[in-house]
Amino acid sequence: MNRTRTLRVDRIACTGEGLCAELLPELIGLDEWGYPIVRDRTVPERLRGHARRAVAACPRLALHTDA
Amino acid sequence: MTSATITGFRLPPAPDAPRLLAGWYATGRPASLSDHLRHYGPSPVSRTIGTRAAMPLPDALETAGLTGRGGAGFPTARKLRTVADGRRRAVVVVNAMESEPASRKDEFLLAVAPHLVLGGAVLAALAVGADTVHVCLPRTRSAQYQQLSAALAERRRARVDAVRLRLHGLPHTYVSSESTSLVRWLDGGPARPRGGPPRIEERGIDRRPTLLHNAETLAHVALVARYGPAWFRQAGTTEEPGTALLTVSGAVGVPGVLEVPLGTPLTTVLDLAGGPTEPLQAVLTGGFAGAWLGAARLHTPLSRRDLAPLGASPGAGVLVALPHSACGLAETARILAYLAAHSARQCGPCHFGLPAVAADFAALAAGRADRVLLDRLRRRTALLPDRGACRHPDGAARLAASALDAFADDVTRHLDDGACPAAHRPPRLAVPPATPPETWR
Numbered sequence: 001m002n003r004t005r006t007l008r009v010d011r012i013a014c015t016g017e018g019l020c021a022e023l024l025p026e027l028i029g030l031d032e033w034g035y036p037i038v039r040d041r042t043v044p045e046r047l048r049g050h051a052r053r054a055v056a057a058c059p060r061l062a063l064h065t066d067a
Numbered sequence: 068m069t070s071a072t073i074t075g076f077r078l079p080p081a082p083d084a085p086r087l088l089a090g091w092y093a094t095g096r097p098a099s100l101s102d103h104l105r106h107y108g109p110s111p112v113s114r115t116i117g118t119r120a121a122m123p124l125p126d127a128l129e130t131a132g133l134t135g136r137g138g139a140g141f142p143t144a145r146k147l148r149t150v151a152d153g154r155r156r157a158v159v160v161v162n163a164m165e166s167e168p169a170s171r172k173d174e175f176l177l178a179v180a181p182h183l184v185l186g187g188a189v190l191a192a193l194a195v196g197a198d199t200v201h202v203c204l205p206r207t208r209s210a211q212y213q214q215l216s217a218a219l220a221e222r223r224r225a226r227v228d229a230v231r232l233r234l235h236g237l238p239h240t241y242v243s244s245e246s247t248s249l250v251r252w253l254d255g256g257p258a259r260p261r262g263g264p265p266r267i268e269e270r271g272i273d274r275r276p277t278l279l280h281n282a283e284t285l286a287h288v289a290l291v292a293r294y295g296p297a298w299f300r301q302a303g304t305t306e307e308p309g310t311a312l313l314t315v316s317g318a319v320g321v322p323g324v325l326e327v328p329l330g331t332p333l334t335t336v337l338d339l340a341g342g343p344t345e346p347l348q349a350v351l352t353g354g355f356a357g358a359w360l361g362a363a364r365l366h367t368p369l370s371r372r373d374l375a376p377l378g379a380s381p382g383a384g385v386l387v388a389l390p391h392s393a394c395g396l397a398e399t400a401r402i403l404a405y406l407a408a409h410s411a412r413q414c415g416p417c418h419f420g421l422p423a424v425a426a427d428f429a430a431l432a433a434g435r436a437d438r439v440l441l442d443r444l445r446r447r448t449a450l451l452p453d454r455g456a457c458r459h460p461d462g463a464a465r466l467a468a469s470a471l472d473a474f475a476d477d478v479t480r481h482l483d484d485g486a487c488p489a490a491h492r493p494p495r496l497a498v499p500p501a502t503p504p505e506t507w508r
Binding site: 009010011012014015016031033034035037 | 261262413414415416419420450454455456
């Protein structure tokens with residue numbers, strides 16, 4: 001069970017709170033208005049936990065990981 | 068699902084003749100249902116499989132190689148199959164929203180050959196087991212709404228359709244023609260993109276599998292069902308067969324809607340539209356969400372394969388010829404302002420990024436930009452694609468980037484010497500006012 005996980009942002013739900021970039025700076029940055037820039041959709045094994053926390057922390061439930 | 072199969076193919080017309088517009092060229096008037104039936108014969112549907120030339124519609128469309136004519140160019144057969152595979156009863160939507168301001172092809176086609184489009188939609192509905200066809204028009208085209216109401220009444224009286232057809236008038240905004248906008252509106256919501264997943268082919272209107280096609284695409288479906296895939300492939304290129312409707316405008320002698328085989332060189336298309344009325348510096352291809360091609364590239368064939376390396380595509384079949392006497396940067400700035408005003412304001416990157424790009428571009432066009440601003444414009448443009456629920460920001464980014472490339476010399480001049488004289492002349496392209504839509508419902 002080592003399926004690749006990929007990040008997906010629900011762009012309509014996202015209001016640019018920015019927690020995802022704080023919790024997962026390796027993969028997510030912010031643009032000048034505070035909206036996420038996903039640098040790499042693929043979540044490496046070592047960042048799985050961080051990705052899970054970022055998904056859980058989003059107050060808009062706008063960050064998802066797809067298997 | 069239903070076993071609707073198309074019957075043996077009819078004797079086809081000559082391959083080089085116009086197809087969708089054949090009736091129009093023959094009679095010069097809009098085709099009534101009886102005109103249509105006289106020209107094309109009855110709908111080629113039969114529920115008996117096994118006739119010699121019979122073939123399920125998705126197979127015929129796949130062999131024909133028909134792709135969507137609304138802009139995205141998705142294989143028509145693949146959509147049909149996905150929808151037909153759904154568990155719930157399917158719905159069909161005819162997208163005649165034509166939100167590209169420089170496009171008139173769907174309006175023209177529906178005006179001259181409404182029953183070709185409606186008949187194609189009904190064939191597609193039978194093929195995917197749908198019971199309803201929703202025909203979506205912009206509310207602003209009230210004459211067309213009346214005409215199509217009459218056409219639908221004609222079909223009801225003649226009892227030619229086994230499915231229900233319903234006509235709708237939607238708000239006419241740039242993004243209201245997006246497939247998920249139509250689904251949202253038909254479900255009682257605003258005509259703004261919903262995004263995905265799930266895709267509407269899996270879960271669309273009323274959570275039912277939804278087959279949504281551009282009006283022109285469905286007219287091609289009607290012809291493939293009658294004359295067969297081999298006939299369809301006699302026009303166009305091997306990879307991109309068939310004809311396409313184009314709206315040619317700008318500095319050409321006879322602006323209007325044309326039907327040409329895919330793969331026709333852009334220069335030939337311009338000549339068919341009366342030829343350039345002045346020396347051209349560029350052509351806008353695809354639409355407002357399209358790309359500028361400099362005059363040196365006008366020998367390029369009009370096909371996805373040939374245009375893709377240049378960052379362009381046939382899109383919705385739009386070609387706008389820009390003369391040397393115009394300022395490409397000023398024209399682009401006006402289009403970007405319009406696209407920014409028509410953002411659905413749902414996704415941050417589009418809501419904030421698009422007006423910022425439009426403002427930077429306006430400063431460049433007005434000769435008020437320096438190299439720092441140009442760098443910012445490039446950076447902001449690069450951050451638009453792939454960050455929205457729909458492709459609206461992607462299209463605006465493509466336009467902006469292509470303008471910086473096609474009008475590179477002008478960019479330098481505007482930076483160094485201020486706006487060119489042409490930037491102060493009246494604009495050449497017809498761009499609607501950059502005001503936000505009044506309603507989404």
